[in-house]
Amino acid sequence: MDASSSPPLTAPSTTAVELAGITKRFPGVVANHDIHLSVRKGTVHALVGENGAGKSTLMKILYGMQKPDEGTITVGGEQVAFNSPGDAIARGIGMVHQHFMLADNLTVLENVVLGSEKLYGIGGGARKKIKEISERYGLGVRPDVLVEDLGVADRQRVEILKVLYRGARTLILDEPTAVLVPQEVDALFDNLRELKSEGLSVIFISHKLGEVLSVADDITVIRRGTTVGTAVPSETTPRQLAELMVGSELPTPETAESTVTDRPVIEVKGLTIRAGGGPSLGELAEPASTGLLTETSAESAAGVRRVLDDITFTIHAGEVMGIAGVEGNGQTELIEALIGLKNADSGSIAFLGEDITGWPTRKRREQGVGYIPEDRHRHGLLLEAPLWENRILGHVTERPNAKGFWLDPKGAQEDTRRIVKEYDVRTPGIEVTAASLSGGNQQKLIVGREMSHAPKFLIAAHPTRGVDVGAQAAIWDHIRAARREGLAVLLISADLDELIGLSDTLRVIYNGRLVADADPATITPEELGSAMTGAASGHLEHVDNATEGDADAGPEDDAR
Numbered sequence: 001m002d003a004s005s006s007p008p009l010t011a012p013s014t015t016a017v018e019l020a021g022i023t024k025r026f027p028g029v030v031a032n033h034d035i036h037l038s039v040r041k042g043t044v045h046a047l048v049g050e051n052g053a054g055k056s057t058l059m060k061i062l063y064g065m066q067k068p069d070e071g072t073i074t075v076g077g078e079q080v081a082f083n084s085p086g087d088a089i090a091r092g093i094g095m096v097h098q099h100f101m102l103a104d105n106l107t108v109l110e111n112v113v114l115g116s117e118k119l120y121g122i123g124g125g126a127r128k129k130i131k132e133i134s135e136r137y138g139l140g141v142r143p144d145v146l147v148e149d150l151g152v153a154d155r156q157r158v159e160i161l162k163v164l165y166r167g168a169r170t171l172i173l174d175e176p177t178a179v180l181v182p183q184e185v186d187a188l189f190d191n192l193r194e195l196k197s198e199g200l201s202v203i204f205i206s207h208k209l210g211e212v213l214s215v216a217d218d219i220t221v222i223r224r225g226t227t228v229g230t231a232v233p234s235e236t237t238p239r240q241l242a243e244l245m246v247g248s249e250l251p252t253p254e255t256a257e258s259t260v261t262d263r264p265v266i267e268v269k270g271l272t273i274r275a276g277g278g279p280s281l282g283e284l285a286e287p288a289s290t291g292l293l294t295e296t297s298a299e300s301a302a303g304v305r306r307v308l309d310d311i312t313f314t315i316h317a318g319e320v321m322g323i324a325g326v327e328g329n330g331q332t333e334l335i336e337a338l339i340g341l342k343n344a345d346s347g348s349i350a351f352l353g354e355d356i357t358g359w360p361t362r363k364r365r366e367q368g369v370g371y372i373p374e375d376r377h378r379h380g381l382l383l384e385a386p387l388w389e390n391r392i393l394g395h396v397t398e399r400p401n402a403k404g405f406w407l408d409p410k411g412a413q414e415d416t417r418r419i420v421k422e423y424d425v426r427t428p429g430i431e432v433t434a435a436s437l438s439g440g441n442q443q444k445l446i447v448g449r450e451m452s453h454a455p456k457f458l459i460a461a462h463p464t465r466g467v468d469v470g471a472q473a474a475i476w477d478h479i480r481a482a483r484r485e486g487l488a489v490l491l492i493s494a495d496l497d498e499l500i501g502l503s504d505t506l507r508v509i510y511n512g513r514l515v516a517d518a519d520p521a522t523i524t525p526e527e528l529g530s531a532m533t534g535a536a537s538g539h540l541e542h543v544d545n546a547t548e549g550d551a552d553a554g555p556e557d558d559a560r
């Protein structure tokens with residue numbers, strides 16, 4: 001592709017992109033029905049709607065990943081037909097996916113030029129162009145750092161730069177703020193304003209309606225596959241926007257009183273995992289993610305880096321303990337150690353008074369540990385299997401999926417129907433594959449499955465990621481109801497409103513250590529965000545791990 005093939009800056013029309021009468025059918029579902037979307041140049045245009053409303057489908061059509069059954073696409077005043085993302089890119093359409101697609105072991109420059117070597121070469125020319133784009137839009141991207149050394153927000157900026165490098169004039173951002181802390185969201189919005197001021201357009205998909213109202217110039221609402229209207233951000237409240245999405249009035253959420261007891265359900269003492277160490281127990285395990293942990297306090301004097309460093313906590317029946325932290329600070333390893341996918345180098349885990357440190361994953365699950373995984377595609381679902389088989393996943397030996405030693409498909413199928421109904425999973429049936437569900441509906445299925453086994457301890461990683469506001473409230477209600485019955489929950493979430501709203505106790509993880517406690521009743525998302533990035537805050541009680549509890553993490557502790 002040639003950079004000069006992107007549309008000229010001064011096209012006569014003020015409309016960047018127009019989708020008209022778009023219809024797209026899948027077996028049993030009309031994903032888009034006569035959709036209209038008109039994106040003005042130099043604006044941020046938000047696309048909102050419930051899970052399964054048809055947002056991703058519409059964007060896949062605009063990005064050339066899927067072909068519409070009916071309707072037209074117009075870019076810069078000219079009607080186009082895309083057969084592939086390459087065609088869309090050539091017309092100045094770029095997409096930043098929710099799951100970043102960068103290669104960790106390559107530099108920023110290598111990642112950016114990969115597949116686009118013809119544009120500006122792979123050396124000086126490319127470096128110059130990257131610097132130029134970075135400066136022009138205030139992205140602060142350095143071409144020669146390794147992607148694995150970058151945090152989530154920096155990776156996102158590299159993704160944005162990558163599409164700009166390919167000549168994008170309209171950028172599609174799919175839930176870009178789901179993984180960012182509030183300060184990073186502000187920085188992203190500054191970047192978007194820079195893009196706008198240069199005449200570029202952004203299509204912004206998000207379930208966070210407050211953010212939508214603060215950043216969008218125009219809003220299009222999609223309901224059940226059809227455009228139901230537009231909203232003017234300055235004249236709309238988040239609640240009104242949600243009601244427009246749903247098509248009815250929203251119930252006011254109930255306020256939840258504390259249900260915390262003094263009965264310990266899970267007791268973790270001195271849990272330590274060194275980088276690269278600890279073979280996995282489960283067949284689903286993945287290699288240790290080192291994330292941001294490249295230096296500083298998690299490194300012992302002996303030079304052995306710890307991705308989890310002397311973690312000690314207790315969660316009681318009826319308690320939700322939230323852990324706040326920027327992604328990559330040890331959360332993944334903590335979750336995997338608790339569910340039995342990763343061995344600890346030292347420390348112990350007790351469940352209802354019994355030491356389960358060496359137990360395999362299946363035994364933990366059978367005894368009442370529920371698990372909503374971080375990455376639903378990798379650990380939560382068999383994408384190509386039907387919904388009812390996904391109901392069985394992780395619970396092969398348990399009722400209603402098994403009778404004695406035998407699988408009970410009928411039992412699983414019946415119960416899948418119940419989950420679909422109770423958790424409002426929008427699907428034409430239980431025989432369709434998990435891959436054909438929208439992202440939010442996949443998440444609802446997983447939450448429904450895990451809650452159905454009446455867990456005593458639930459490991460909930462981003463339980464409502466990608467889920468719309470109505471479904472989020474419903475999932476919170478399910479978790480709160482189980483908490484009243486004595487469920488203990490470890491909640492890890494990038495959504496700080498969720499952490500603050502759902503947690504009884506709140507702790508901050510940084511460089512593999514629990515560094516501070518926060519009171520969910522008084523802390524604000526901004527204060528919590530600062531604490532997560534290592535900054536001090538008056539509303540936090542800083543914890544000295546070494547003196548907490550009676551854990552003994554071993555002799556190497558002295559080295560710190």
Ligand SMILES: Nc1ncnc2c1ncn2[C@@H]1O[C@H](COP(=O)(O)OP(=O)(O)OP(=O)(O)O)[C@@H](O)[C@H]1O
Nearest residue numbers: 026031051052053054055056057436437438439440
């Ligand atoms: N490849 C496919 N095969 C079958 N059905 C599909 C496929 N892709 C999407 N669908 C269906 O089309 C509808 C719209 O899905 P889409 O992913 O566009 O929703 P969405 O608005 O992006 O939802 P979410 O907010 O949950 O991401 C859903 O009912 C979904 O199940």
